[in-house]
Amino acid sequence: MTTPTVLVSxxxxxxxxxxxxxxxxxxxxxxxxxxxxxxxxxxLIFIDHLPPNILTWLTIRNYGFSDATEIFIFISGxxxxxxxxxxxxxxGFIISSARIFKRVWQIYVAHVxxxxxxxxxxxxxxxxxxxPLYSEEMGILDFLKYPDVTIVEALLLKFKPVNxxxxxxxxxxxxxxxxxxxxxRRIPDTTLALAxxxxxxxxxxxxxxxxxxxxxxxxxxxxWQLLFVFGAWCALGGARRMAPILASRVTFVLAVAxxxxxxxxxxxxxxxxxxxYLPGWLESWMYPINKTDLDVLRFxxxxxxxxxxxxxxxxxxxxxxxxxxxPIILCGQHSLExxxxxxxxxxxxxxxxxxxxxxxxxxxxxxxxxxxxxxCAAWLLSWYKAEVSKSGKQPVMAVSADLVGSN
Amino acid sequence: MNIVRIARVTVLALVPAWLAVTPVLADDAHFCSxxxxxxxxxxxxPKVAEAFKARAPIRVLIIGSRSxxxxxxxxxxxxxxxxxxxxxxxxxPGIAISVVTDLHPRxxxxxxxxxxxxxxxxxxxxxxxxxxxxxxxxxxxxxxxFRAALDTGMAALQKANADVILMNLQYSPRMETVxxxxxxxxxxxxxxxxxxxxxxxxxxxxxxWSEAGDFDLFARARSIGVAARVHDCIGRALSRLVxxxxxxxPSELGGR
Numbered sequence: 115m116t117t118p119t120v121l122v123s124x125x126x127x128x129x130x131x132x133x134x135x136x137x138x139x140x141x142x143x144x145x146x147x148x149x150x151x152x153x154x155x156x157x158l159i160f161i162d163h164l165p166p167n168i169l170t171w172l173t174i175r176n177y178g179f180s181d182a183t184e185i186f187i188f189i190s191g192x193x194x195x196x197x198x199x200x201x202x203x204x205x206g207f208i209i210s211s212a213r214i215f216k217r218v219w220q221i222y223v224a225h226v227x228x229x230x231x232x233x234x235x236x237x238x239x240x241x242x243x244x245x246p247l248y249s250e251e252m253g254i255l256d257f258l259k260y261p262d263v264t265i266v267e268a269l270l271l272k273f274k275p276v277n278x279x280x281x282x283x284x285x286x287x288x289x290x291x292x293x294x295x296x297x298x299r300r301i302p303d304t305t306l307a308l309a310x311x312x313x314x315x316x317x318x319x320x321x322x323x324x325x326x327x328x329x330x331x332x333x334x335x336x337x338w339q340l341l342f343v344f345g346a347w348c349a350l351g352g353a354r355r356m357a358p359i360l361a362s363r364v365t366f367v368l369a370v371a372x373x374x375x376x377x378x379x380x381x382x383x384x385x386x387x388x389x390x391y392l393p394g395w396l397e398s399w400m401y402p403i404n405k406t407d408l409d410v411l412r413f414x415x416x417x418x419x420x421x422x423x424x425x426x427x428x429x430x431x432x433x434x435x436x437x438x439x440x441p442i443i444l445c446g447q448h449s450l451e452x453x454x455x456x457x458x459x460x461x462x463x464x465x466x467x468x469x470x471x472x473x474x475x476x477x478x479x480x481x482x483x484x485x486x487x488x489x490c491a492a493w494l495l496s497w498y499k500a501e502v503s504k505s506g507k508q509p510v511m512a513v514s515a516d517l518v519g520s521n
Numbered sequence: 522m523n524i525v526r527i528a529r530v531t532v533l534a535l536v537p538a539w540l541a542v543t544p545v546l547a548d549d550a551h552f553c554s555x556x557x558x559x560x561x562x563x564x565x566x567p568k569v570a571e572a573f574k575a576r577a578p579i580r581v582l583i584i585g586s587r588s589x590x591x592x593x594x595x596x597x598x599x600x601x602x603x604x605x606x607x608x609x610x611x612x613x614p615g616i617a618i619s620v621v622t623d624l625h626p627r628x629x630x631x632x633x634x635x636x637x638x639x640x641x642x643x644x645x646x647x648x649x650x651x652x653x654x655x656x657x658x659x660x661x662x663x664x665x666x667f668r669a670a671l672d673t674g675m676a677a678l679q680k681a682n683a684d685v686i687l688m689n690l691q692y693s694p695r696m697e698t699v700x701x702x703x704x705x706x707x708x709x710x711x712x713x714x715x716x717x718x719x720x721x722x723x724x725x726x727x728x729x730w731s732e733a734g735d736f737d738l739f740a741r742a743r744s745i746g747v748a749a750r751v752h753d754c755i756g757r758a759l760s761r762l763v764x765x766x767x768x769x770x771p772s773e774l775g776g777r
Contacts, residue, residue: 165697236699243695243741247748250587250626251693254659254700276701328660401711402668405704464698468739474732 146434146443147427152189153446153492156453158182160484163277163460165467167477176384178376179403179415183280187338188416190284190449191345198295199350211292218288224454225281229268232275235461239468257327267326274325277457279332286323286335287342294343302350309343312336317407330406337407341416360421369418376415441489448495452488459484553735553754555726560762562719566684568647569767578617581606582644582683584633585652587626588691591748599749604756612760612771621646629657630667634674641681648763649678650721652688654705664704671712685718686762692727694739719766721759730754 158173159182175181194214201210240255257264257273267273271282298305315321316337322330348356359365379400382388403409433439445452463480470476572579583589583602591600606620623640625633630653641649651674657667671687678685689709690702706724713720731738736751764771 165694232698239695239699245695245738245740245742245748246591246593246745247738247742247751248588248691248693248696249592250655251659251691251696251700253587253627254696276698325661329663329666397711398715402664402708404665406664461698468695473734 145429147429147431148189148193149443149446150434150439151185151423151446152193152449153442153444153452155182155185155189156445156449156456156488157442157485159186159280159453160456160460160488161481163457164463164481164484165477167474167481169478169481174419176380178373178380178419179409179412180419183333184341184408184412184416186280186449187283187287187341188345188420189446191287191342192349193345194288194291194342195295195298195346195349198291199299202295202299207292207296210295214288214291218285221281221285221288221450224450225271225278225285226269228278228281228454228457229275231458231461232278235465236275238465243468263326270326272324272326274332277460280453282331283333283335283338287339290339291346294346298343298346298350302347302352306343306347306352309340313340313408322406332406334407340408340413360424365421366425369421372414372418373422376411376418441485441492444492444496445488448492451495452492455488455491456484459487553730553750553758554733555758555761556729559722559726559729560758560765562762562766564713564717564719564766566648566686566719566763566767568682568684569763570769572647573613573616573767573769576616578619579609579613579648580644580646581609581618581620581648581650582641582646583620583622583650583652584637584640585622585624585650585688586628586655587624588655589622589624589652591745591752593745595745595749599745599752601752601755601759604753605759606756608757608760609763612764613774615774627656629660629662629670630654630674631662631670634670634677637674637677638681641678641683646683648684648686650686650688650759651678652723654690654702654709658690658700658702658705661701664708667705668708668712671709672715675712675716675718679716684767685716686721686759686766687713687718688721688759689724692724692731692738694731719762721762723755726755726758727751 158175161169162173162175162182164170170176173182198210198214201213236255237258240252240258244252264273271285274282294305294309297308313336316334321336322334323336325331344352378388379392382392400411403411405412434443463484466480467477569579571577583605589600589602590596597603602620602622606618609620610618621644623644625636633651633653653671653674654667657670675685675687687709689706693700693702702724706722710720710722712718727736727738730736730751735754736747738751740747742748
């Protein structure tokens with residue numbers, strides 16, 4: 115295997131910086147667990163974007179309240195803080211902010227690119243698909259008759275097709291990152307408290323960003339920032355300070371109890387016969403579990419999941435370097451590219467399924483093919499990055515920071 | 522040999538044509554059957570049960586949007602409200618059954634909810650089937666607002682002393698990348714539960730048919746054939762839900 119050497123060469127490049135870092139111990143070492151879970155989140159997001167099939171039963175949203183989006187946003191906050199905080203140490207606030215904005219631009223371009231692919235697919239359906247059964251639903255394609263409005267609204271991030279809501283959320287979060295990070299590096303706990311306050315105010319007063327043609331953003335940035343900031347807080351020492359709490363038995367029992375409760379509630383959605391065993395007062399208190407505003411139940415579920423995971427999956431777990439997890443980890447290391455490829459593959463998969471009226475077998479093949487393509491692309495990107503850094507044209511530090519921060 | 526082949530080809534060619542022309546005859550127990558759990562419900566329809574006990578007329582009002590009717594000259598007769606009426610009459614002989622529809626194309630749940638009180642006053646139905654969510658999903662209405670609208674509508678219906686069945690969106694696999702149905706279907710389910718109203722899970726039922734291979738809902742179709750057969754099946758499934766939820770025993774009528 116050539117790929118592991120990529121990592122080794124990069125981590126070796128870090129030590130000059132490791133000593134000065136404000137980060138928790140071992141700042142120079144790459145946290146493979148983060149890559150693993152971000153890669154896993156990307157795989158799950160891809161599977162969830164395809165129509166339901168047998169693999170869908172493997173995705174965590176069927177076993178609890180939170181889903182891959184929470185993992186993705188949290189880890190993105192963590193790695194972004196990790197990388198750009200170090201950049202602020204080295205190059206100062208202005209340069210690091212510029213780098214963050216360059217990243218925002220890349221994400222925006224990626225989003226617009228995906229929108230173009232989406233338009234191509236939709237235009238095809240609009241002209242080729244007709245069925246009297248769906249004359250009402252076909253009306254949604256009327257937006258194609260007004261490209262002037264539609265395209266401009268899409269460029270303004272107000273018109274967002276199905277499954278294309280994560281990148282706009284990410285753009286807004288990254289735009290606020292320089293400011294949040296500046297604050298976080300001085301008064302971390304207060305910054306986290308401010309994030310909680312904004313979250314609470316959002317629930318109280320209903321802050322939201324408008325969407326076109328109606329409604330609000332599917333992922334409300336004013337609410338979801340909490341996960342992003344929490345990730346950043348963990349990266350800048352919070353995780354270390356929280357370690358005693360995480361290690362305590364009480365926390366663990368509470369987390370497991372909550373996960374079991376969430377699992378049971380989720381089960382009642384899929385096995386209607388169980389539904390009678392859920393008390394009415396609990397239901398009326400619990401429902402609806404609001405994804406747009408990151409329901410507290412979802413946030414708590416993510417915390418419980420993370421607590422249990424961190425306990426069982428140690429940083430030095432040998433499995434992290436096993437070739438079997440390699441594809442997922444590689445995907446996690448190139449998350450923007452792989453996310454975009456995943457969205458594109460989901461569109462393509464939909465298209466193939468619709469054109470061939472494919473059954474469960476083809477469905478499974480499409481899902482697996484998608485995961486293989488994503489992994490191959492990630493491997494290719496790693497290989498290319500390694501080649502570039504070998505040629506030594508760029509400063510070593512910039513390369514390694516970019517690698518960590520390909521979020 | 523050749524004759525057999527020709528005969529086989531002819532039959533194969535004729536079967537789809539026959540199905541398309543006579544949708545009503547496709548009453549095979551295995552065709553478009555609905556998994557039992559999709560039609561079983563804890564909620565009841567007391568008004569329908571009462572009417573049945575008294576052998577009184579059952580007046581059904583279907584409030585819906587465009588997906589409750591098919592277009593074309595035979596559209597109304599082939600759509601599920603008419604098929605539902607026929608199926609229910611079939612199951613409950615001797616009981617006067619009337620089904621009327623009140624369609625609000627392009628109107629969101631909030632618009633319809635505001636009019637429900639007046640509509641129900643005019644028609645005085647025993648049972649209201651409220652098909653909703655499609656327009657709201659197409660316009661991406663805020664789920665909270667959608668839920669509030671459903672609550673308003675349900676309150677008005679229950680104040681008017683009518684039984685209610687909520688019907689959710691159609692399963693339209695071709696539109697999945699454009700139309701996000703899940704949120705709206707979830708909301709409809711929750712509201713139905715809260716108000717003790719049975720849910721006709723049109724989405725899950727149609728998906729079950731698609732997965733069982735009863736209908737190819739991906740394919741393009743110019744003629745009304747498949748659509749009419751789907752609506753026929755929806756009408757019959759809905760009649761089964763009504764009987765099931767009202768806890769009535771149609772065989773009681775046989776003895777008369």
